Amino acid sequence: MKHLTRRLANKTYMLSPLAMLASLGMASAHAAWEPTRSVEVIVPAGAGGASDQMARTIQSIILKHKLMKQSTLVMNKGGASGAEGIMDTKASKGDPHKLMVAFSAIYTLPIAVDLPFNWTDLNPVAMIAQDEFLLWTNAGDGYKTAADYLSAVKAAPPGSFKMGGTGAKREDQIITVALEKAAGVKFTYVPYKSGGEAATQLVGKHTNSNVNNPSENIAQWRAGQISALCVFSDERMAYKDKVTKDLSWNDIPTCKEAGYDVQYQMLRGFFLPGGTTPEQVAYYADLLKKVTDTQEWKDYLAKQALNGQYLAGNDYVEFLKKDEAKHKALMQEAGLASKK
Numbered sequence: 001m002k003h004l005t006r007r008l009a010n011k012t013y014m015l016s017p018l019a020m021l022a023s024l025g026m027a028s029a030h031a032a033w034e035p036t037r038s039v040e041v042i043v044p045a046g047a048g049g050a051s052d053q054m055a056r057t058i059q060s061i062i063l064k065h066k067l068m069k070q071s072t073l074v075m076n077k078g079g080a081s082g083a084e085g086i087m088d089t090k091a092s093k094g095d096p097h098k099l100m101v102a103f104s105a106i107y108t109l110p111i112a113v114d115l116p117f118n119w120t121d122l123n124p125v126a127m128i129a130q131d132e133f134l135l136w137t138n139a140g141d142g143y144k145t146a147a148d149y150l151s152a153v154k155a156a157p158p159g160s161f162k163m164g165g166t167g168a169k170r171e172d173q174i175i176t177v178a179l180e181k182a183a184g185v186k187f188t189y190v191p192y193k194s195g196g197e198a199a200t201q202l203v204g205k206h207t208n209s210n211v212n213n214p215s216e217n218i219a220q221w222r223a224g225q226i227s228a229l230c231v232f233s234d235e236r237m238a239y240k241d242k243v244t245k246d247l248s249w250n251d252i253p254t255c256k257e258a259g260y261d262v263q264y265q266m267l268r269g270f271f272l273p274g275g276t277t278p279e280q281v282a283y284y285a286d287l288l289k290k291v292t293d294t295q296e297w298k299d300y301l302a303k304q305a306l307n308g309q310y311l312a313g314n315d316y317v318e319f320l321k322k323d324e325a326k327h328k329a330l331m332q333e334a335g336l337a338s339k340k
Contacts, residue, residue: 032279032283033096033277033279033280033282033283034068034069034070034283035068035069035070035096035097035283036070036097037070037097038070038071038072038073038097039068039070039071039072039073039097039098039099040072040073040075040097040098040099041055041058041059041072041073041074041075041099041100041101042075042077042085042088042089042098042099042100042101043055043074043075043076043077043078043085043101044077044078044082044083044084044085044086044089044100044101044103044105045076045078045082045085045101045103045105045166045193045194046076046078046193046194046196046197047076047194047196048194048195048196048197048216049078049166049194049195049196049216050131050195050212050213050215050216050304051101051103051268052074052076052194052196053215053216053304054101054129054215054268054300054304055074055101056074057296057297057300058288058291058297059072059074060296061291061294061296061297062287062291064296065290065294067287067290067291068287078193078194081105081109081167081168081169081170081191082105082109082167082170083105083109083113083115083117085100086100086105086106086109086115086117087115087117089122089271089273090117090121090122090273090274091273092273093273093274093275094273094274094275094276095273095276096272096273096276096277096280096283098272098273099125099270099271099272099284100122100270100271100272100273101268101269101270102119102267102268102269102270102271103131103171103266103267103268103269104170104171104266104267104323104327105167105170105171106119106122106267106271107119107323107324107327107328108169108170108171108174108327108331108336109169109170111327111328111331111336111337111338112168112169112170112331112336112337112338113169113338114338119271119320119324121274122271122272122273122274123271123272123273123274123275123276123280123281124269124271124281124316124317124320125269125270125271125272125281125284125285125288125312125316126269126270126284126285126288126289126310126311126312126316127267127268127269127270127309127310127311127312127316127319128268128269128270128288128291128292128308128309128310129268129301129306129307129308129309130265130266130267130268130306130307130309131213131214131215131265131266131267131268131306131307132213132214132231132232132233132237132265132305132306132307133171133172133175133211133212133213133231133232133264133265133266134211134212134213134214134217134228134229134230134231134232134252135149135179135209135211135228135229135230135231135232135255136202136209136210136211136212136217136221136226136227136228136229137149137202137208137209137226137227137229138202138203138205138208138209138225138226138227139224139225139226139227140205140225141208143227143229144227144229145229145230145253145258146229146230146253146255146258146259146260147258147259148229149209149229150179150183150185150260153183153185153186153187153208154183154184154185158185158186159186159187159188160188161185161187161188161208161209162187162188162189162190162206162207162208162209163176163187163188163189163190163207163208163209163210163211164190164192164198164201164202164206164207164209164210165189165190165191165192165198165210165211166191166192166193166194166195166198166212167191167192167193168189168191169331169336171264171266172191172198172210172211172212173189173191173334173336174264174327174330174331174334174336175211175232175262175264176189176211177334177335177336178262178264178330178334179211179255179260179262182255182260182261182262183260187209190206190207194216195210195212195213195215195216195217196216198210198212198216199212199216199217199219199220199226202217202220202226203220203225203226211232213266213304214237214249214304214305214306215303215304215305215306218243218303218304221243221244222243222244224244228247228252229252229258230252230253230254230255230257230258230260231249231252231253231254231255232254232255232262232263232264232265233254233263233264233265234254234256234263235254236249236250236252236253236254237249237250237252237305237307238250239302239305241302249305264330265307267319267320267323268306269311269316270284270288272284285312285313288310288312289310289312292308292310
């Protein structure tokens with residue numbers, strides 16, 4: 001092997017073959033990992049729902065700002081209430097080219113149906129937001145407040161009113177059961193494949209209400225087809241720009257203000273399959289941080305009334321532990337946990 005000559009400050013240095021190898025090894029060790037082919041963004045939900053919309057927004061931001069050399073492909077795998085996408089990600093151990101969108105199904109499905117999965121089977125990357133839930137009714141029914149609607153539900157025979165939601169024994173049904181207990185009412189819960197489908201069914205009057213996220217019902221709200229009665233949060237949403245002709249997200253009272261103390265917010269985060277490396281996790285955590293720093297993402301948060309919050313590393317893991325414990329308690333109280 002030939003010696004390599006380096007000239008610095010008019011002096012000549014000779015690097016031996018061993019020194020050359022050591023130098024190249026250090027450069028390789030410090031080379032940052034990055035994807036070598038297209039990245040599949042796995043959405044464990046149907047098209048049109050909040051998770052799908054978020055994934056496609058992030059996809060467009062990455063493309064616009066050229067944040068990644070490789071392309072992304074959003075894959076909807078919402079079968080079995082999201083178990084299809086979750087189990088596909090679990091089965092892809094060591095594959096850094098699959099990035100899963102995470103929401104509360106990572107807790108609710110294992111608790112509800114004994115799915116052989118726990119979020120610790122995957123590699124946590126980052127949380128980028130928490131999502132709100134609201135009580136929505138068809139605008140044509142004329143309900144102006146949560147009390148107006150729930151009084152009508154209470155006066156009717158139990159189960160006469162239909163509540164639409166995404167999936168069974170998931171966040172929408174957890175909220176529905178909690179609302180039933182708080183208001184002393186009983187709904188017939190109707191599960192759909194996505195929040196988008198639940199919105200369509202409400203507009204068509206196939207259901208009387210739903211508890212969709214803001215992003216899942218915003219188009220119908222803006223069009224005057226549905227009414228937002230209250231938000232399941234401890235405080236009103238911060239966004240004060242008008243969404244409809246007369247109302248902003250901040251104008252919607254909390255359900256607690258209306259006399260129904262039901263509160264729930266949902267994780268919006270990302271995981272890699274288990275067996276991926278810290279360098280691969282760091283790459284995607286950094287990518288998502290760059291996404292959240294863009295104006296397009298900030299505009300998306302405001303438009304969809306998302307509570308933007310970035311967590312990675314140990315902070316994200318600690319959040320997941322606490323959130324899992326909360327969901328276990330909620331589902332056991334609601335009678336939605338598996339009896340096995």
